[in-house]
Amino acid sequence: MKILVCISSVPDTTSKINFTADKSAFDKNGIQWVINPWDEFALSKAVKLQADGTTVTVINVGDATTEPVIRKALAIGANDAIRINTEPKDSFSVAKEIANVAQSGAYDLVLCGRESIDYNGGAVPGMVAQLLNQPFVNACVGLDVNGSEATAIREIEGGKETISVKLPAVIAGQKGLVEEKDLIIPNMRGIMSARSKPLTVNEPVNTEVKVDAVSYDSVPARAAVKMVSPDNLDELVRLLHEEAKVI
Amino acid sequence: MAIFVYAENINGIYKKAAFEAVSYAKAIAEKNGETVTAVSVNPTDSSDLLYKYGADKVINIKDDGLKNFSAKAYAQAMNEVSDGNIIVFPHTTDASSVAPMLAIMKNFSLITNVLEIPESFAPFQVKRRAFSGKGMMHAKAEAAGVIVTVSQNAYGVKENVASGSEEVKDLAVANEDTKVISHEQSSGRLDLKEAEIVVSAGRGMKGPENWGMIEDLANTLGAATACSKPVSDIGWRPHSEHVGQTGKAISPNLYVAVGISGAIQHLAGVNSSKTIVVINNDPEAPFFKSADYGVVGDALKIIPELTEKIKALKG
Ligand SMILES: Cc1cc2nc3c(=O)[nH]c(=O)nc-3n(C[C@H](O)[C@H](O)[C@H](O)COP(=O)(O)OP(=O)(O)OC[C@H]3O[C@@H](n4cnc5c(N)ncnc54)[C@H](O)[C@@H]3O)c2cc1C
Numbered sequence: 001m002k003i004l005v006c007i008s009s010v011p012d013t014t015s016k017i018n019f020t021a022d023k024s025a026f027d028k029n030g031i032q033w034v035i036n037p038w039d040e041f042a043l044s045k046a047v048k049l050q051a052d053g054t055t056v057t058v059i060n061v062g063d064a065t066t067e068p069v070i071r072k073a074l075a076i077g078a079n080d081a082i083r084i085n086t087e088p089k090d091s092f093s094v095a096k097e098i099a100n101v102a103q104s105g106a107y108d109l110v111l112c113g114r115e116s117i118d119y120n121g122g123a124v125p126g127m128v129a130q131l132l133n134q135p136f137v138n139a140c141v142g143l144d145v146n147g148s149e150a151t152a153i154r155e156i157e158g159g160k161e162t163i164s165v166k167l168p169a170v171i172a173g174q175k176g177l178v179e180e181k182d183l184i185i186p187n188m189r190g191i192m193s194a195r196s197k198p199l200t201v202n203e204p205v206n207t208e209v210k211v212d213a214v215s216y217d218s219v220p221a222r223a224a225v226k227m228v229s230p231d232n233l234d235e236l237v238r239l240l241h242e243e244a245k246v247i
Numbered sequence: 248m249a250i251f252v253y254a255e256n257i258n259g260i261y262k263k264a265a266f267e268a269v270s271y272a273k274a275i276a277e278k279n280g281e282t283v284t285a286v287s288v289n290p291t292d293s294s295d296l297l298y299k300y301g302a303d304k305v306i307n308i309k310d311d312g313l314k315n316f317s318a319k320a321y322a323q324a325m326n327e328v329s330d331g332n333i334i335v336f337p338h339t340t341d342a343s344s345v346a347p348m349l350a351i352m353k354n355f356s357l358i359t360n361v362l363e364i365p366e367s368f369a370p371f372q373v374k375r376r377a378f379s380g381k382g383m384m385h386a387k388a389e390a391a392g393v394i395v396t397v398s399q400n401a402y403g404v405k406e407n408v409a410s411g412s413e414e415v416k417d418l419a420v421a422n423e424d425t426k427v428i429s430h431e432q433s434s435g436r437l438d439l440k441e442a443e444i445v446v447s448a449g450r451g452m453k454g455p456e457n458w459g460m461i462e463d464l465a466n467t468l469g470a471a472t473a474c475s476k477p478v479s480d481i482g483w484r485p486h487s488e489h490v491g492q493t494g495k496a497i498s499p500n501l502y503v504a505v506g507i508s509g510a511i512q513h514l515a516g517v518n519s520s521k522t523i524v525v526i527n528n529d530p531e532a533p534f535f536k537s538a539d540y541g542v543v544g545d546a547l548k549i550i551p552e553l554t555e556k557i558k559a560l561k562g
Contacts, residue, residue, distance in 0.1 A: 160430075
């Protein structure tokens with residue numbers, strides 16, 4: 001079986017988010033880049049499925065600055081990697097590149113994270129599925145593959161649903177796809193071998209975008225906190241009732 | 248032209264997010280002189296509920312092939328019935344799985360997680376959530392048609408009664424790629440993303456045995472319960488309650504954070520809550536910087552007392 005795992009390179013979760021002075025772009029100064037946390041669950045799951053002769057390829061749509069993140073994915077256990085040499089512009093253009101690779105490589109399973117924590121589009125996985133005309137299961141918290149079928153557990157509002165899916169298919173995962181404690185942390189051997197694993201760089205095939213980022217705003221600061229003594233909870237109740245009008 | 252809305256239902260019952268999406272579509276329709284057509288798959292609830300928020304027309308797709316949810320089959324159904332240039336979805340898990348597939352089918356722009364009604368229509372431009380709530384983006388659609396998903400609790404549910412009419416359709420959509428094997432729903436729990444009030448607790452609660460008081464407070468307030476990431480990682484609470492950058496992003500009217508430090512990753516998922524109350528025994532806890540009201544003290548003593556006082560207020 002061939003699995004393609006989509007990796008997005010995102011600002012580390014502790015990053016303060018700033019924009020350029022003219023607000024036209026995200027300010028990348030001083031940012032540490034990491035594998036999108038949800039993609040890490042997908043990647044660890046794919047590597048765990050490798051046992052039976054399965055190969056795992058990671059794909060990233062990004063310029064050369066994302067290569068350290070791709071090497072980390074290889075160190076976690078992917079067999080090889082493909083980078084599409086372009087700065088991602090919108091969900092559609094990214095989905096087009098991924099679908100193109102998935103199609104020509106005849107992958108049985110495309111695994112994604114449900115959303116990237118930078119642009120929060122949550123759109124690439126579903127778009128890839130439709131571009132490939134394959135079934136799509138989102139928000140997966142469990143996955144098993146048996147032959148030409150997968151069994152996926154997806155989160156639904158207030159519960160879970162177990163679904164069988166015909167392969168090839170696109171699955172978007174989140175925490176639970178593997179447990180947090182089962183996320184693979186690269187060891188020295190992984191890091192060393194990642195250096196010699198194949199990383200192919202392809203030029204983009206598509207230039208169309210469907211959504212433009214015009215400008216960005218920071219989140220307005222909250223007014224100073226009002227402190228209430230623990231001995232005067234009546235005051236807290238009064239404030240919530242009369243001032244904030246939320247209870 | 249009509250603005251189409253995906254009115255999501257769960258087991259036939261409309262979600263609050265469906266009413267919010269209809270309210271949002273109505274606000275657009277009023278600006279554009281258009282009408283609102285809400286589409287729902289196998290609802291059992293009355294269409295009157297959608298007219299109340301401004302739907303001029305409701306299309307009820309009655310289709311056995313769509314008995315179980317499938318993103319692709321539902322996108323196909325939406326594609327068949329909606330022939331407008333603006334389609335509104337709520338940003339629920341299911342709806343935001345359907346919307347990207349539909350965007351490809353229709354060759355439309357897709358703008359997810361929108362927070363407000365559009366700033367302009369030609370071009371279509373709207374403010375959306377980005378960077379896990381640490382920033383916002385003004386996004387412009389390049390295609391002739393656009394699909395938006397409305398971030399839950401961002402626009403709100405607004406009554407605006409229309410005299411609607413209903414059409415029932417059977418599409419006979421085939422759904423062969425996915426099959427539901429089992430379905431587990433924990434009943435009686437308030438949906439975290441829809442809740443107006445959320446009571447959330449962190450490692451400061453010391454252990455799962457102390458969650459009874461969090462649930463009492465939540466029940467008294469009519470609130471959903473949530474938790475920080477370490478709490479669900481240790482297994483004190485289910486994953487589905489974890490809020491934050493890597494959990495659920497929520498924006499209730501009131502967020503009560505008990506024994507949660509307020510790490511940047513936690514804040515990322517809750518900082519768009521309208522009012523934030525923080526209860527923590529450490530006066531230096533970073534969360535106080537992002538709170539509206541704060542109490543420094545022992546949560547295990549404060550929570551039961553606060554619950555009693557709120558009960559008294561509610562009579
Ligand atoms: C990649 C990544 C992603 C992450 N994503 C998320 C996320 O989505 N959501 C999330 O929540 N975290 C996330 N985190 C973790 C985050 O950084 C913090 O570790 C976490 O939010 C802390 O949880 P906590 O406040 O419950 O626990 P702690 O940090 O242990 O803090 C507990 C708080 O309780 C207070 N306290 C202790 N006893 C009492 C008492 N008796 N009464 C009152 N207060 C008391 C303490 O003063 C302290 O402030 C992420 C981390 C990483 C690395």
